[in-house]
Amino acid sequence: MDHRQSTLASASIETGQTTIRASVLNEQVIEVAPGWMAALEGALPHARYRAIALYDARGEVLHCTSTDFGIEFRQALNDALDAFVLGAARESRFLRGDGTRTAVMLALRDLHSALQGVCLLVVEDTPAEEEDPASRFLTPAVQTILADIASEIAQTLHAIPAQKPQKPKPPVPLPLEAVYAQIREQEVVLRVQQLVRLRKAEGVRRFEVLLRHMVDGEEQSPERVMQTAANHGLASMIDRRVIGELIGWLHRNSAVWKKDPPAFSVNLSDAAVTEPHFISFVESCLQKSGLPPGLIGVEFSERVCLTNPNEVKPALDVFARIGVPVAIDDFNVVGAGMPILDHPAVRLLKLDAELTTNALQHRLTQARVVGLVQTAKVMGLQTVAKRVQSGDHSNWLTALGVDFVQSFDTSPPVALDSLIHG
Numbered sequence: 001m002d003h004r005q006s007t008l009a010s011a012s013i014e015t016g017q018t019t020i021r022a023s024v025l026n027e028q029v030i031e032v033a034p035g036w037m038a039a040l041e042g043a044l045p046h047a048r049y050r051a052i053a054l055y056d057a058r059g060e061v062l063h064c065t066s067t068d069f070g071i072e073f074r075q076a077l078n079d080a081l082d083a084f085v086l087g088a089a090r091e092s093r094f095l096r097g098d099g100t101r102t103a104v105m106l107a108l109r110d111l112h113s114a115l116q117g118v119c120l121l122v123v124e125d126t127p128a129e130e131e132d133p134a135s136r137f138l139t140p141a142v143q144t145i146l147a148d149i150a151s152e153i154a155q156t157l158h159a160i161p162a163q164k165p166q167k168p169k170p171p172v173p174l175p176l177e178a179v180y181a182q183i184r185e186q187e188v189v190l191r192v193q194q195l196v197r198l199r200k201a202e203g204v205r206r207f208e209v210l211l212r213h214m215v216d217g218e219e220q221s222p223e224r225v226m227q228t229a230a231n232h233g234l235a236s237m238i239d240r241r242v243i244g245e246l247i248g249w250l251h252r253n254s255a256v257w258k259k260d261p262p263a264f265s266v267n268l269s270d271a272a273v274t275e276p277h278f279i280s281f282v283e284s285c286l287q288k289s290g291l292p293p294g295l296i297g298v299e300f301s302e303r304v305c306l307t308n309p310n311e312v313k314p315a316l317d318v319f320a321r322i323g324v325p326v327a328i329d330d331f332n333v334v335g336a337g338m339p340i341l342d343h344p345a346v347r348l349l350k351l352d353a354e355l356t357t358n359a360l361q362h363r364l365t366q367a368r369v370v371g372l373v374q375t376a377k378v379m380g381l382q383t384v385a386k387r388v389q390s391g392d393h394s395n396w397l398t399a400l401g402v403d404f405v406q407s408f409d410t411s412p413p414v415a416l417d418s419l420i421h422g
Contacts, residue, residue, distance in 0.1 A: 036149055037063060040119075043141040051122040054108070056153060057081065057115055077120060080105040084115050092134030104134055106142075108150040116150040187214040188245050191413040192264070195384055195404035198397065205262040206404065208299070210413050211242055226269070235271040236278040242266055243282060246296065247289050249416055256419050257295055265297045265327055265348075270304040274311035279318050286322050293323025299350065301329050305338055312340060320345035327384070333368045341379055349376050350406070353386040360393060373400050 041052065053064040059081060076095040084090055084107045095103045108117040121137065192207040211222045222238070229235045243266060250257060250264075272278045286296065298319065305312050305328060319326055320343065327348035328341075332355060340346060351372060359366045376383045385397050388405040397405065 036145075036152070037065075040142070040145050040149070043139065043145055044121075045136055045139070049104075049121040049137075050124050053120045054117060054149070055081075055120065056117045062117065062153070076103050077105065077118060080107075080118055081115075084118070091138060094134060104137060106134065106137065106146060108146055108153065110150040110154045111147060114150075114154065116153040119146060119149075188212075188241050189214055189219060190242065190245055190249070190416050192416055192419065193406065193408075193413045194411045195406050196410050197404055198394075198402055203403075204294075205260070207262055207264050207419075208406065209242060209246060209264055209266050211238070230269070230271065233271070235269040236275050239266070239268050239272040239278065240281055243285060243296075247285055247291065250291060250295065251289065253417075253420055257292070261292060261295055262419070263294060263297055263325065265299045265325075267329065268298050268300045270301065270308075273300045273304050273315055274308045276311075276314070279315045282324070283318055283322050286324065294325055297325040297327065297347075299327035299329045299348070302331050302334070302338075302352075305340055306334065309338075309340065313343075316340060316343045316345040331372065333372060341381070346381065348382050348384060350384040350386060351402075356385045356397065357387050357389070357393075360396060370400060373402055377401060 036054075037052075044052075051065050054062040055077060056062055059077060076093075080093040083093055091107050091109075093105045095105075102123045104121040104123055106119040106121070107115060108119055110116050189212040191210040191212055193210055195206040195208070197203055212219045213222050213225060214220075226235065226238055229238050246264060246266065256262070282298075300312075316326060318324075324345070325347040326343075326345045327350055328346060329350045330352045331349045332352040341349075349372070351369065355365055355369050355372075359369045373383055382403040383401075384404040384406055385402050386406045388394055388397065388407045388410065390409070394405065
C-alpha cells in the first residue's frame, strides 16, 4: 500500500453530510496484512469499479481509495450490515445511485461464516435491470481474499485487549470544618402543615414541622444541605437545629400552646434516631424548656425501625419517659409485625402514600390498607393518609376509619407565625 492510501485509511473521510471516522483498529489491521488491497484489486474484474472501501462490522472505515462517497451509500452500508447479520447466507447487496453509479456491497465473512465487515465498491457501468451486479465480482479468487481479510479482522479484534473504562475521580472532600460551617450558616425557616381530621370528634390540632432554607432571599427545600450532612455523618446536626428553633419559637409565643395546646411533630433522619447523643440532646432540651408533655413529638420511617430495632427501642424508651409522642412514617404492611407498635411512645401511623393513593384502583392494595387501618384501631393507634385526593378517595378513607389526611392540596404548609393569630 502506498503512502497516499495509508493516509486515507487512518483519516476521517467526508461523505456528503456524514463524517465516517477511521477505525481504531485500522493501522494494526493493515500492518498485519499489508498486501490485502493489492491482492483484492488484482483479483477484481478489470475496470469494473471506480472506488473501493472496507468497513468493519460496526460500520467504521478500515480502508478507502476515494473520498467520493455520497450520503446514500452510507445509508446503504448500514442496511447491508443489517441484512448480512440477519441473513447468514447473503453475500451481496447493491444500490442504484445517481446517474450511472451503483454501489455493490460484499459481505466479509471469516472461515466460520461470522460477519466481520463489508467491502463496498462504487461501480460506473450500471448493469441491466435483470442482471445481478454482485455476481460479476464474486469470483472464487475474490471470495477467497474476502474470507482472508475477514479472518484477519477477527484475529486483530481478539488480539486487541478491551480498554477498561476509566474510573471517575472521586470528588475532593470538603474539610469537616467547612461542612460544619455550611450547616451552621444556613438560615433555617420552619413551616408547618396541619393534619386534617376526617372525623368530627374533638381532638388535638396536629402539625408536621417542615424545614426550609433561605438562599439569596428565596425559600428552598433542604435536600442539598441534608445530603451534604448525610455524606459526612452529620445528618443529626440539622435535626438539632430544627428542635432548637422550634423550642425557641414556642418559648417566644407561649400563647399558642397555653390555651389550646397543639401537637408538633418533627421528622427525624434515620441517623438521628440511631444516635444516642441526639436522643440525649432532645431529652436535655425538653427537660430544660419546661414545655408541657406532648407539645413536641417526633416521627421517623418504618425503614429505620426494621433495619435498626436495637437502636430504635432505647430511643422509644426515652421518648415515652419525657412525653414525646412518636409517629411511624411511610408505614407499610411490611412492618405490621413490628413489636415496637406496642410501645407506649408510638401513637400514630402514617400510611405509605404508595398504598393509599392507588387503593381504589387495585383490590389487593385496597385490602392491605384495610388491614393496616384495622390493625391500628385494635392497637389504639391513630392513622394518617398522605397525598390524599378529594372526592371518592377521601370519602373511602373516611368510611374506612382513617383519622387524618395530610395533603398539600387540602392543607398547604404555612409559616409558624401564622399560628399566633390562628
